[in-house]
Amino acid sequence: xxxxxxxxxxxxxxxxxxxxxxxxxxxxxxxIIWYFGLLDGWNKEARRDTIDWExxxxxxxxxxxxxxxxxxxxxSHSPLQExxxxxxxxxxxxxxxISQGTIYPDGRIQNVILKGxxxxxxxxxxxxxxxxxIGDAIPALIGTRMAKNxxxxxxxxxxxxxxxxxxxxxxxxxxxxxxxKTIVPAIDNAQMWIPLEQLQFMMEIPDEATIVVLEKxxxxxxxxxxxxxxxxxxxxxxxxxIIRSKSVGIIFVYVILMLLAMLAVFDTQVxxxxxxxxxxxxxxxxxxxxxxxxxxxxxxxxxxxxxxxILAAIYGIPLxxxxxIKGIPMPQGTDxxxxxxxxxxxxxxxxxxxxxxxxxxxxxxTIVSFLPAxxxxxxNPTEAxxxxxx
Numbered sequence: 001x002x003x004x005x006x007x008x009x010x011x012x013x014x015x016x017x018x019x020x021x022x023x024x025x026x027x028x029x030x031x032i033i034w035y036f037g038l039l040d041g042w043n044k045e046a047r048r049d050t051i052d053w054e055x056x057x058x059x060x061x062x063x064x065x066x067x068x069x070x071x072x073x074x075x076s077h078s079p080l081q082e083x084x085x086x087x088x089x090x091x092x093x094x095x096x097x098i099s100q101g102t103i104y105p106d107g108r109i110q111n112v113i114l115k116g117x118x119x120x121x122x123x124x125x126x127x128x129x130x131x132x133x134i135g136d137a138i139p140a141l142i143g144t145r146m147a148k149n150x151x152x153x154x155x156x157x158x159x160x161x162x163x164x165x166x167x168x169x170x171x172x173x174x175x176x177x178x179x180x181k182t183i184v185p186a187i188d189n190a191q192m193w194i195p196l197e198q199l200q201f202m203m204e205i206p207d208e209a210t211i212v213v214l215e216k217x218x219x220x221x222x223x224x225x226x227x228x229x230x231x232x233x234x235x236x237x238x239x240x241x242i243i244r245s246k247s248v249g250i251i252f253v254y255v256i257l258m259l260l261a262m263l264a265v266f267d268t269q270v271x272x273x274x275x276x277x278x279x280x281x282x283x284x285x286x287x288x289x290x291x292x293x294x295x296x297x298x299x300x301x302x303x304x305x306x307x308x309x310i311l312a313a314i315y316g317i318p319l320x321x322x323x324x325i326k327g328i329p330m331p332q333g334t335d336x337x338x339x340x341x342x343x344x345x346x347x348x349x350x351x352x353x354x355x356x357x358x359x360x361x362x363x364x365x366t367i368v369s370f371l372p373a374x375x376x377x378x379x380n381p382t383e384a385x386x387x388x389x390x
Contacts, residue, residue, distance in 0.1 A: 021265055025308030025361060028261045030316045032357050035250050037320070037347035038328065043243045044348055046183070047236060052125045053184040055235045056094075057218035059211050060084075060227040065098075070113075073100050077165075077208045078226050084212060092218060094121035095209035097199050101162040103174070103192070105150045112146075113191045114162060116199030116209075123215045126187065130178035131195045137175040138198055143188030144181045152176050160192070164204045172202075183343075261361070262368045265304055294370070301369020305362035323347055 051057075065076035080088070080095055087093040097116035102109060117124075119131040131139045137157060142150075152158060154176055161171040174194070182188055200206050212227070214220075220229060327344030 021261075021304050022307045022311055024261050025265075025304055025365065026312035026316070028257045028361055029308060029312035029357060030319070031257060032254055032361075033316070033349060033354055034320060034323070034347065035253070036247075036353055036357075037324075037349040038345060039243060039246055039250070040350065040353070041324075041347040042345045043239075045345065046239055046243075049183050050186075050236065050239060051216060051232070053182050054124070054187050055213065055232070056123045057214040057216045058220065058232060059213050059230045059235065060224060061211050061230055062209070063226050063228055065210055070100060073098055073113075073210070074163075074165075076210045077203075077205055079208050080212070081224050081227075083222060084224060085207075088118075088212075091122060092215050093212050094118050094123045095196060095212050097196055097203070097205075097208065098210040099162060099199065099203055101160055101192070103150065104159045104161075105152055105156075110150055111190065112160075114160070114199060115187075115191055115193050116196035117193055118196045123213055125182075126193065127178060127180050128193065131193070132177065133195070133198075134175060134177065137173045138194055138202075139177045140174040141178050141180065141193040142176060143191070144179060145185060145188045146191060147176075147179045149190070152179075154179055162202055164202065166204060170202065258361070258364060262364055265301055265365050266368045266372060297372075298366060298370045302362060302366040304369075305358075305365040309358050309362070320347070320349055324349065 062076045062078045064072050066072045077097060084093060084095075088095060095118065099114045099116075101112050101114040103112050104110075117126060117128045117131075119128045121128055127141065131141055133139055138160065140158075140160075142152065147153065150158075156176045157173050158176070159171055160174045161169060163169050174192070196209075200208060223229065324347050327346045329344050
């Protein structure tokens with residue numbers, strides 16, 4: 001208890017030197033918590049929207065389907081098995097048929113992926129209910145990115161050409177009945193959604209699909225011949241790798257911040273020991289052991305971290321709370337890179353993140369304070385009282 005009182009009195013007595021260190025350490029607290037909270041918020045939001053808009057509770061892929069190889073699409077369709085049809089009728093699954101196509105907006109040529117989806121499905125957030133048959137034109141649903149790139153608006157007609165399962169080319173007019181907005185580019189970029197039965201009729205493959213999406217929190221109790229199940233770990237792997245790479249990048253920033261902060265604490269302790277040699281020698285001569293004095297100086301260094309945590313809480317809690325509520329706007333065009341990212345990211349500051357950051361900074365500050373304080377154990381009290389450097 002005496003050591004704590006003496007350490008606190010010495011820190012307050014140091015004045016500006018102490019508060020400069022405290023301010024630097026408080027910046028470390030805030031920046032580390034803010035950046036990791038930003039990544040955590042991005043991760044949670046991106047995962048949630050990807051599940052809601054694209055992958056549901058998991059997917060069954062036709063065994064030939066490879067989303068990164070468009071040449072596999074011609075053979076990536078199979079009849080839906082009876083058990084699948086039963087689940088689809090109960091609303092626990094929804095099939096999607098995928099094919100290549102070409103559109104000609106204003107006389108231009110643009111390759112697209114045609115995706116057939118059941119207008120009555122409730123599993124994905126895609127507004128498929130808008131796909132109502134109007135006249136002879138094919139009702140089509142596109143995303144905002146697709147609309148921007150093709151310069152199509154609601155109510156526009158565009159010629160669509162495709163090749164059916166027999167290799168025969170055909171064409172028809174499609175009408176844009178709705179444009180949806182999503183942060184998931186995988187269901188938007190160069191894609192056109194049409195009714196499932198319409199695309200099956202166009203492809204001459206009735207009751208066939210490329211993938212089957214399960215409802216969220218669905219439990220898999222069956223396997224289907226010719227279909228491979230893909231769980232969340234597999235489907236979210238690209239997103240997780242992006243988040244992981246960003247987390248690795250912040251480690252370098254974290255190390256730099258810590259080095260700067262710890263260098264300030266280290267230099268302060270070295271200077272303090274140099275200037276207070278007479279005081280140290282007097283304390284030892286009065287009966288305090290060398291290691292008790294080392295403990296005193298180590299506590300002084302550790303208290304920098306405590307004061308920094310208090311200061312960081314004073315201005316950091318309102319600042320970080322405001323950002324968590326208002327969100328952090330992302331630069332325009334960020335979603336054009338194919339990354340699932342919202343216009344605003346709402347950081348998530350978990351109790352574990354805050355506690356871990358505080359503990360790491362305080363432990364590091366304590367260790368850095370102990371290193372120069374070890375010199376006190378080798379001091380000769382008589383020489384120290386005279387002010388002679390050892």
